[in-house]
Amino acid sequence: MNYQAEKELALKIVTEAAKLCQRVQQTDGGKAVKKADTSPVTVADFGAQAILCQGLIEGFPHDPVIGEEDATLLQQPELAGVRQQIIEQVQESIPTATPDNVIDWINWGNGEVAQRYWTLDPIDGTRGFIRGNQYAVALALVEGGEVKLGVLACPAFPREDGGKGLIFLAIRGQGATEMPLEGGNPLPIRVDPSFNFEQLYRIESIESSHSDRGVQSAVDRHLGLTYGAKQMDSLAKYGAIAKGEAHFYTRVPLPQFKGKKENIWDHAPGVVIVEEAGGKVTDLEGKPLDFSVGTKLSNNHGVLATNGVIHSQVLAALSKNWV
Numbered sequence: 001m002n003y004q005a006e007k008e009l010a011l012k013i014v015t016e017a018a019k020l021c022q023r024v025q026q027t028d029g030g031k032a033v034k035k036a037d038t039s040p041v042t043v044a045d046f047g048a049q050a051i052l053c054q055g056l057i058e059g060f061p062h063d064p065v066i067g068e069e070d071a072t073l074l075q076q077p078e079l080a081g082v083r084q085q086i087i088e089q090v091q092e093s094i095p096t097a098t099p100d101n102v103i104d105w106i107n108w109g110n111g112e113v114a115q116r117y118w119t120l121d122p123i124d125g126t127r128g129f130i131r132g133n134q135y136a137v138a139l140a141l142v143e144g145g146e147v148k149l150g151v152l153a154c155p156a157f158p159r160e161d162g163g164k165g166l167i168f169l170a171i172r173g174q175g176a177t178e179m180p181l182e183g184g185n186p187l188p189i190r191v192d193p194s195f196n197f198e199q200l201y202r203i204e205s206i207e208s209s210h211s212d213r214g215v216q217s218a219v220d221r222h223l224g225l226t227y228g229a230k231q232m233d234s235l236a237k238y239g240a241i242a243k244g245e246a247h248f249y250t251r252v253p254l255p256q257f258k259g260k261k262e263n264i265w266d267h268a269p270g271v272v273i274v275e276e277a278g279g280k281v282t283d284l285e286g287k288p289l290d291f292s293v294g295t296k297l298s299n300n301h302g303v304l305a306t307n308g309v310i311h312s313q314v315l316a317a318l319s320k321n322w323v
């Protein structure tokens, strides 16, 4: 399989979804409502999920899709205004969309894991999006529990040319690339294979509750890191590692969230992008991430992404720090 049809569609729909996110950010600054678990969600999260699912329904109607969002929340009478804004935003992208279409497209993301399925996060890093920092429109194709194709549209990612906005894309066996969000030639990307820890950067979430910083600092000290950690919201962290701007990323479950597992859509595209750029991604015990079990990475404990050459040393350091 060379996945050319999947790649073309994926690029088209993440670009369209990212445009919707940028539009929403310019108009209402990403005003949020709260989900049942108290996490924030915006008009852009729902709108982007509708755009992504609509494209997948058209292109690959038999593939199940597992997306983060669900339209049930929008039935609440007090959210009628939010629902209307979502519909209008989707209609700007797809003028023929009816209100029912939009709700059905969002709910298309309630699919189940199969031999082949797509998983998507319409905005990963919603808190980053609301703050005006990094976020990513994330889409991945999984077959046999392994990520085969991953795309991340990162509208706020700083570029070498001084502009902002990158798309990262990788297909298993075909390498990883980046291209400007507004289009242009894809360029191959590689991890930075440096291994002197004094000159390496760890990268972590801006949200301190998403990974255990106590363990991370202990690991930094053990490895002799001197630069400290870069901070970035969302799956854009995987892009930073894949293009050599950071060297490792640990996601260490906090003791107060013991037993909480990572969502498949928070990692899937990042795995293939980092691996195809020459890096490595496992859980904190060195096991490959298993995307065959459901919406969570239930067979894994945390996540470690590295440039590859330092992977075993970081794993050894993590094991010394009782994770």
Ligand SMILES: Nc1ncnc2c1ncn2[C@@H]1O[C@H](COP(=O)(O)O)[C@@H](OP(=O)(O)O)[C@H]1O
Binding pocket: 039, 068, 121, 123, 124, 125, 126, 127, 128, 205, 206, 207, 209, 210, 211, 232, 233, 234, 235, 257, 263, 266
């Ligand atoms: N306690 C926790 N531990 C790990 N991940 C968490 C978490 N609480 C929220 N998240 C996830 O962290 C993601 C953001 O990642 P990051 O912290 O790297 O920016 C969120 O994705 P969404 O923003 O799509 O909801 C959410 O799924």
Ligand SMILES: [Mg+2]
Binding pocket: 068, 121, 123, 124, 125, 265, 266
């Ligand atoms: Mg997410």
Ligand SMILES: [Mg+2]
Binding pocket: 045, 068, 121, 122, 123, 124, 125, 126
């Ligand atoms: Mg999200």
Ligand SMILES: [Mg+2]
Binding pocket: 039, 040, 041, 068, 126
């Ligand atoms: Mg969320």
